[in-house]
Amino acid sequence: MVHSSTEWMGQLDEQGTDLHLELSGEGSIRARLMHALREAIRSGRLAPDTRLPSYRGLALDLGIARNTVAAAYAELAEEGWLTSRQGSGTRVARRATPPEPDTTRRARRPAPRKAVHDLLPSSPDAAAFPRAAWLSSARRALTAAPNDAFGAGDPRGRPELRQALAEYLARARGVRTEADRIVVCSGFAHGLRLLAKVLGGPIATESYGLAFHRSILNDAGASTVALTIDSHGARVDELPGTGATSVLLTPAHQYPTGGPLHPRRRAEVIDWARATGGLVLEDDYDGEFRYDREPVGAVQGLDPGHVVYLGSTSKSLSPALRLGWLVLPPALVGDVLRAKGERELWSGVVDQxxxxxxxxxxxxxxxxxxxxxxxxxxxxxxxxxxAERAPHIGVSGIAAGLHAVLELPPGTEETALRAARRLGIALDGLGPYRHPASTMPPRDGVVIGYATPPEHGFTAALDALCLALPDG
Known part of the structure; x- marks a missing residue:
């Protein structure tokens, strides 16, 4: 017996999906079933061409007679709500579309213009993801994976990945570690959150860097102080006067202004960490991409006991993979694992x-x-x-990485950004990267992500960019 206020979940056969129906109201079971199906179609919950359960499947799930479902389907087909075809089952009719929502009010507001050219320094060329090679690796990895890979898992990450990372980072980035000192996380931001929980503050950061990273530290209760940057990177000689117990640096390629941390300053920051018991957090976000100079090795190689090395696949492969790693001093491994938790939403095993x-x-x-x-x-x-069309604009940070900074005349950054928006260009100004407590004079500029646009659209993006830049 089906009661008027009971909710039912009908399971489709093995080729379908779940269907939620509420058989409410008065009348026979067939009438209530027809009413529920009409409402599901009218509201848009059942889209045109959606396959419905078989007579037998829905009847079993609802506890009603098969003939009742068949009669309801037949009558709705006659009304034009459903279609039935041999071999295709019963489906929602394509003409049975729900009414369009009233957009009169919204039409009065101009919709924001969608960016035509994406020059944000956020990701690599998505079209260049190595799909075929990645698929081949996935097949080999799944074939070789032990059964325990699909169990509860290890908060450190899969041992296969940690061992492969230890070997790769030693060879390509000069990192000194063993697999048991690597913790896999779901990207740089996740790793920074874990460290913020463990370390507290204050934490020194570069005067120009991602506000998002500063907010992660602040949200965890770790206050931040700003270090001046110049053509040699962060002024680490300022650290003793800040009271900081840790420092977050981008030593291979200062983000976003460009340039590596000078070798003398690399030695100075290690000396500071040893003398104070402090910790260096090394963000190696694009260390593999070098063009005009030899690769700059990781600071971590100078002193693995005082440096945490953070890396990810966000720039090298894709931010969509959500894979990152922390290379930790031995004393920090346990604390970071406790902060991560035993049942956290970790990176997927298959991707690892x-x-x-x-x-x-x-x-x-x-x-x-x-x-x-x-x-x-x-x-x-x-x-x-x-050089050809805007020779008065200086360019910095181009020896490495996936972005460049265009230096603009004082007072022209906002004007350039407004012009870019009118031309459909998504672009970052340099201003938001500046630490609010920095004593450095503000600089006008824009940050260009030249890896992001698709190959076929890059020339058009540059043409539009030149139109947005201030005249000389």
């Missing part, structure tokens, strides 16, 4: 195993070599276009 194979098989190195050539061409095109 796939990346492990991608590293071990050489696919990662091959992809990086290909992308270096591609990004070098883009960088040269950017520099050449600006």
């Amino acid at each position: 195993l796939t990346l492990a194979d991608f590293l071990a098989s050489g696919g990662y190195d091959k992809h990086l070599r290909r992308m270096r050539r591609s990004y070098r061409r883009r960088r040269e095109q950017l520099v050449g276009t600006l």
Whole structure:
């Protein structure tokens, strides 16, 4: 017996999905079923061409007669709500679309213009993701994976990935570690949150950097202080006067202004950490991409006991993978694992195993070599276009990475950003990167992510950019 206020969940057969129906109101069971289906279609919950359960399947789930479902389907088909075709089952009719919502009020407001050219320094070229090679690694990894890989898991991350990372980072970035000192996380931001929980503050940061990273530290209760930056990177000689117990640096390629941390300052920050018991947090966000100079090795290699090395696949492969890693001093491993928790939403095992194979098989190195050539061409095109059409605009940070800073005349940053928006360009100004407590004079500029646009749209993006820049 079906009661008027009872909710039912009908399971479709093995080719379908779940269907939620509420058989409410008066009348026979067939009438109530027809009413529930009409309402589901009218409201848009059942989209046109959605396949419905078989007569038998829905009847069993609802506890009603099969003939009742068949009669309801037949009558709704006659009314035009459903269609029934041999071999295709019963489906929602394509013409049975719900009415369009009233957009009269919204039409009075102009919709924000969607960016045509994405020059934000946020990600690599999405179209260049190595799909075929990644799929091959996934197949090999799944074939070789032990059964325990699909159990509850280890908060450190899969041992296959940690071992592959230890070998790769030693070879390519000069990192000194063992697999049991690596903790896999779901990207740089996740790793920074874990460290903020463990370390507290104050934490020194570079005067120019991502406000998002400062907010992560602040939200965890770790206050931040600003270090001056110049052409040699962060002024680490200012650390003793800040009261900071840790310092977050981008030593291979200062973000966003460009340039590596000078070798003398690398030694100075290690001396500071040893003398005070402090900790250096090394953000190696794009350390693999070098064009005009030899690769700059990781600071971590100078003193693994006083440096935490943070890396991810966000710039090298894709931010969508949500894979990152912390290379920790031995004394911090336990604290970070406790902060991570035993049942946290970790990075997916399949992606971890796939990346492990991608590293071990050489696919990662091959992809990086290909992308270096591609990004070098883009960088040269950017520099050449600006030299020809906007020679009064200075360009910095181009020896490495996936972005550049265009130096603008004082007072012109906001004007350039407004012009860019009118031309459909998504662009970052330099202003928001400045630490609010910095004593450095503000600089006007824009940050160009030259890796982000698709290959076919890069020239058009540069043409539009030149129109947005202030005249000389």
